[in-house]
Amino acid sequence: MTPRGAPSHMAREIAEIPAVVARALQEGAGELDAVAREIGRRAPRFVLIAARGTSDHAGLYARYLVETTLGLPVGLAAASVTTISRAPLRWDDVLLVAISQSGAGPDVAAVVEAARGAGAPTLAITNEPGSLLATAAELVLPLRAGEERAVAATKTYAASLALVAGLVARLAGRPAWGAGLTGLPEALETALVEAGAWIRGPGAACVAALAAAAEALVVSRGHNFATALEIALKLRETGRIFADGYSTADLLHGPVAVAGPAIPTIAIRPDGPAGAAVDDALAVAARRGVIPWTIGGHEAARVKGALVVAPDLPEPLTPLAYVLPGFLLAEAAARARGRDPDAPPGLSKVTRTR
Amino acid sequence: MTPRGAPSHMAREIAEIPAVVARALQEGAGELDAVAREIGRRAPRFVLIAARGTSDHAGLYARYLVETTLGLPVGLAAASVTTISRAPLRWDDVLLVAISQSGAGPDVAAVVEAARGAGAPTLAITNEPGSLLATAAELVLPLRAGEERAVAATKTYAASLALVAGLVARLAGRPAWGAGLTGLPEALETALVEAGAWIRGPGAACVAALAAAAEALVVSRGHNFATALEIALKLRETGRIFADGYSTADLLHGPVAVAGPAIPTIAIRPDGPAGAAVDDALAVAARRGVIPWTIGGHEAARVKGALVVAPDLPEPLTPLAYVLPGFLLAEAAARARGRDPDAPPGLSKVTRTR
Numbered sequence: 001m002t003p004r005g006a007p008s009h010m011a012r013e014i015a016e017i018p019a020v021v022a023r024a025l026q027e028g029a030g031e032l033d034a035v036a037r038e039i040g041r042r043a044p045r046f047v048l049i050a051a052r053g054t055s056d057h058a059g060l061y062a063r064y065l066v067e068t069t070l071g072l073p074v075g076l077a078a079a080s081v082t083t084i085s086r087a088p089l090r091w092d093d094v095l096l097v098a099i100s101q102s103g104a105g106p107d108v109a110a111v112v113e114a115a116r117g118a119g120a121p122t123l124a125i126t127n128e129p130g131s132l133l134a135t136a137a138e139l140v141l142p143l144r145a146g147e148e149r150a151v152a153a154t155k156t157y158a159a160s161l162a163l164v165a166g167l168v169a170r171l172a173g174r175p176a177w178g179a180g181l182t183g184l185p186e187a188l189e190t191a192l193v194e195a196g197a198w199i200r201g202p203g204a205a206c207v208a209a210l211a212a213a214a215e216a217l218v219v220s221r222g223h224n225f226a227t228a229l230e231i232a233l234k235l236r237e238t239g240r241i242f243a244d245g246y247s248t249a250d251l252l253h254g255p256v257a258v259a260g261p262a263i264p265t266i267a268i269r270p271d272g273p274a275g276a277a278v279d280d281a282l283a284v285a286a287r288r289g290v291i292p293w294t295i296g297g298h299e300a301a302r303v304k305g306a307l308v309v310a311p312d313l314p315e316p317l318t319p320l321a322y323v324l325p326g327f328l329l330a331e332a333a334a335r336a337r338g339r340d341p342d343a344p345p346g347l348s349k350v351t352r353t354r
Numbered sequence: 355m356t357p358r359g360a361p362s363h364m365a366r367e368i369a370e371i372p373a374v375v376a377r378a379l380q381e382g383a384g385e386l387d388a389v390a391r392e393i394g395r396r397a398p399r400f401v402l403i404a405a406r407g408t409s410d411h412a413g414l415y416a417r418y419l420v421e422t423t424l425g426l427p428v429g430l431a432a433a434s435v436t437t438i439s440r441a442p443l444r445w446d447d448v449l450l451v452a453i454s455q456s457g458a459g460p461d462v463a464a465v466v467e468a469a470r471g472a473g474a475p476t477l478a479i480t481n482e483p484g485s486l487l488a489t490a491a492e493l494v495l496p497l498r499a500g501e502e503r504a505v506a507a508t509k510t511y512a513a514s515l516a517l518v519a520g521l522v523a524r525l526a527g528r529p530a531w532g533a534g535l536t537g538l539p540e541a542l543e544t545a546l547v548e549a550g551a552w553i554r555g556p557g558a559a560c561v562a563a564l565a566a567a568a569e570a571l572v573v574s575r576g577h578n579f580a581t582a583l584e585i586a587l588k589l590r591e592t593g594r595i596f597a598d599g600y601s602t603a604d605l606l607h608g609p610v611a612v613a614g615p616a617i618p619t620i621a622i623r624p625d626g627p628a629g630a631a632v633d634d635a636l637a638v639a640a641r642r643g644v645i646p647w648t649i650g651g652h653e654a655a656r657v658k659g660a661l662v663v664a665p666d667l668p669e670p671l672t673p674l675a676y677v678l679p680g681f682l683l684a685e686a687a688a689r690a691r692g693r694d695p696d697a698p699p700g701l702s703k704v705t706r707t708r
Contacts, residue, residue: 045444046400048427053607064432068441073402073448075429078418079603080576084627087422090399094427107603214568215596222434237611242569242596249433249461253407257591257698273438344611345642 010150010238010341014327017158018192021320022185023144024159025166032163035123035139036170042121044095050077050111054153054230055099058125058160061226061319062097065164068223068316069172079107082114091118098124101148101156103131112136125163127156141167150342152237154327157230158188161320177314184313188321191310195325199332202305206293207329209264210235211336216243217259218326219251219292220268221277227268227319231326238334238341248281256281261289266329268322269296269303270315295325364504364592364695368681371512372546375674376539377498378513379520386517389477389493390524396475398449404431404465408507408584409453412479412514415580415673416451419518422577422670423526433461436468445472452478453518455502455510457485466490479517481510495521504696506591508681511584512542515674531668538667542675545664549679553686556659560647561683563618564589565690570597571613572680573605573646574622575631581622581673585680592688592695602635610635615643620683622676623650623657624669649679 025032047066049059056076063074077096081087083106096115098108103126113136116122124137127145134140143159162184169178180187199207210216216235220228225247232245246255259265267282269275275296282292294306297318301308310321334341379386401420403413410430417428431450435441437460450469452462457480467490470476478491481499488494497513516538523532534541553561564570570589574582579601586599600609613619619639623632629650636646648660651672655662664675688695 045446046427046429048429052604056604056607063429064435064439067432067435067443068439071442071444073400073429073431073443073445075400075402075417075427077427078421078579080579080601080628080631081418081421084576084631085418085422086627088425089421089427090425091427092399222438225432225434233609236609240612242598242612244596244598247434250406250410253410255587255590258594258596273440274434277434277438 008150008331008341010152010154010331013148013150013155014324014331015192017155017324018185018189020145020155020159021162021188024162025181025184027144028141028163028166031141032166032170035141036167038139039095039121039171044121045072045093047072047074047095047097048077049074049097049099050079050108051099052105052108054157054233055101055160057226057230057233058099058157058164060229061161061223062164064223064225065168065316069168069175077111079111082111083107089114091115091120094120096120096122098122098133098137099160100133101127101153103128103133106132109133109136125160151344152234152341157323158320165317177316180314180317184317184320187310187313188324191321191324194309195307195328198307198325199328203307206264207332207336210239210241210329210333213264214242215263216241217263217265218243218245218268219248219265219278219281221248222270222274223316224268224270224274224319224322227322227326230323231266231330234327234330235333237344238330238339239337240339240345241333248278251281252284256285256288259285259288259290261291265290265292266326267292267294269294269300270318271297271299272315274315275299295322362504362685362695364506364508364685367502367504367509368678368685369546370509371678372539372543374499374509374513375516375542378516379535379538381498382495382517382520385495386520386524389495390521392493393449393475393525398475399426399447401426401428401449401451402431403428403451403453404433404462405453406459406462408511408587409455409514411580411584411587412453412511412518414583415515415577416518418577418579419522419670423522423529431465433465436465437461443468445469445474448474450474450476452476452487452491453514454487455481455507457482457487460486463487463490479514505698506588506695511677512674519671531670534668534671538671538674541664541667542678545675545678548663549661549682552661552679553682557661557679557683560618561686561690564593564595564683564687567618568596569617570595571617571619572597572599572622573602573619573632573635575602576624576628577670578622578624578628578673578676581676581680584677585620585684588681588684589687591698592684592693593691594693595687602632605635606638610639610642613639613642613644615645619644619646620680621646621648623648623654624672625651625653626669628669629653649676
């Protein structure tokens with residue numbers, strides 16, 4: 001339990017994110033080079049990603065980034081196919097990427113063992129280089145995030161995204177967005193300051209609305225679909241708000257039925273075509289009385305009360321910046337609801353599912 | 355709007371499901387044979403599935419069934435990679451399966467066009483053989499479900515699952531569960547009777563709990579993960595209940611924080627190892643006061659008040675049976691909440707997202 005008045009572990013770990021991302025990319029540069037060389041040599045044609053919880057959202061980001069930048073089809077591995085159905089997959093030409101903060105989940109490690117046993121290249125992205133997962137995998141990228149004391153993972157999520165981006169940039173040669181990696185820690189530092197100021201200003205009403213709400217929606221599209229799911233998970237974990245994240249396209253195929261003015265809605269709106277698609281869906285939601293809180297880039301400045309954050313970051317890297325105000329909102333909403341953001345009910349830091 | 359006292363379109367379409375499944379499998383047998391032959395000839399090594407909404411859950415079922423039975427890795431295609439990022443994917447050795455009741459969504463059709471343009475085999479599973487999607491795809495399996503008047507798709511979902519199972523059974527030769535396809539319509543007929551009796555008996559308290567609830571959880575594991583997501587979507591669409599579906603493994607990685615005695619929880623518990631994994635998660639949820647409503651097979655009979663449905667159906671086919679009580683619960687809960695199950699707010703039958 002955090003003493004009264006002291007900042008929560010979660011708040012302190014969010015504040016560490018720019019330094020954690022810098023360390024992951026700079027101290028990890030040699031490992032990123034080596035892993036990219038080995039993956040390049042094995043030339044996989046399909047990527048499967050195994051992860052759970054927050055790491056599953058890092059995996060979703062990886063899925064979009066690999067598809068948009070490398071053009072390789074990506075699937076999210078269903079652990080139960082290996083651990084429950086015990087069905088052998090055909091692993092030829094597949095790269096398996098497992099992401100886990102603790103590296104302790106036996107189900108994710110079992111998928112890695114199955115893939116490695118079949119000769120497929122396996123990569124573990126984890127904060128625990130001595131873990132079950134890291135031992136099972138052929139290749140390891142350590143997060144170097146330091147100890148994470150809050151149950152809700154924040155800095156390890158950011159470090160996972162940074163390593164995914166660093167690896168995909170190397171595998172792609174020089175993608176247009178790759179130059180954004182150099183200034184990423186500084187951009188996140190500025191983003192945290194901007195997000196903090198927003199939460200004390202126009203965003204205070206968003207915290208108040210979340211504090212009073214039983215339910216919430218978080219929506220986006222493209223690379224930031226992961227951001228929407230991750231912010232919604234944090235609102236559930238720390239604030240015990242029934243929050244759902246959606247792709248704005250999926251929102252219109254059913255879930256918009258539950259939207260309305262009483263349900264706070266957060267729109268993650270990147271610049272460009274993904275942002276235009278978010279606008280389309282929000283126009284439909286507006287007919288149901290939804291007035292969203294908008295977080296985005298240059299184009300989001302048109303929306304009254306919006307938070308514009310890291311507007312010069314290339315769009316594929318914006319998930320690292322846009323999640324920051326979401327983390328801060330979840331932490332602040334939990335406190336406003338009288339809950340300890342560091343002690344979500346029913347959760348522990350390491351979850352061992354089979 | 356359904357006249358007062360008359361059964362809803364949704365109720366009538368749920369009742370049609372056994373006949374619809376019989377028609378899809380029997381009248382479609384020749385097409386299933388031909389499509390299986392052509393896919394077998396092209397020998398894909400990866401499968402990508404494109405779908406939205408309810409059809410996305412049929413796609414999730416296809417993903418598990420293809421992986422457990424054929425051993426081919428499966429991904430769910432993100433339409434935005436094609437339609438928003440305009441990134442070309444490497445389609446060599448990939449089979450694209452698109453599932454859409456209306457076949458009218460431009461985003462799903464755009465993914466099919468991209469795949470077909472690259473020479474990949476493309477299959478559309480749709481209720482509209484003259485649709486945009488069916489025209490775009492090289493191979494078509496029609497659902498033959500007849501006109502679906504309710505906005506909430508029920509019989510087209512069941513027909514989609516039946517065609518997926520019929521196709522995978524053919525591609526696999528003679529899988530152990532394949533024999534279950536012959537008696538499937540009769541098993542679903544019996545399941546509907548059993549589910550109806552349960553809802554008027556011990557399940558009436560479940561309807562009452564859903565009617566009074568703002569939120570609900572639906573959980574399962576393995577092939578029935580899709581069932582959990584689909585029942586949750588129906589509760590959102592028709593009942594305007596904030597319902598979330600989870601794999602029981604994912605539930606423990608965060609969302610269990612929102613579980614509690616005030617939130618009705620429905621557990622889809624198949625017999626065998628997937629059911630044992632559901633039990634593990636429910637034991638954790640029980641410490642948070644969760645007493646689930648259980649729907650399952652022989653082993654579920656141990657649970658007081660459980661609905662045992664189609665207990666002799668092979669586990670990979672149980673998603674067709676277990677979704678039926680879920681559909682009935684969603685329809686009944688909507689009426690108990692004073693809502694017209696046929697007219698969910700903000701939704702229309704055909705959703706055109708880009």
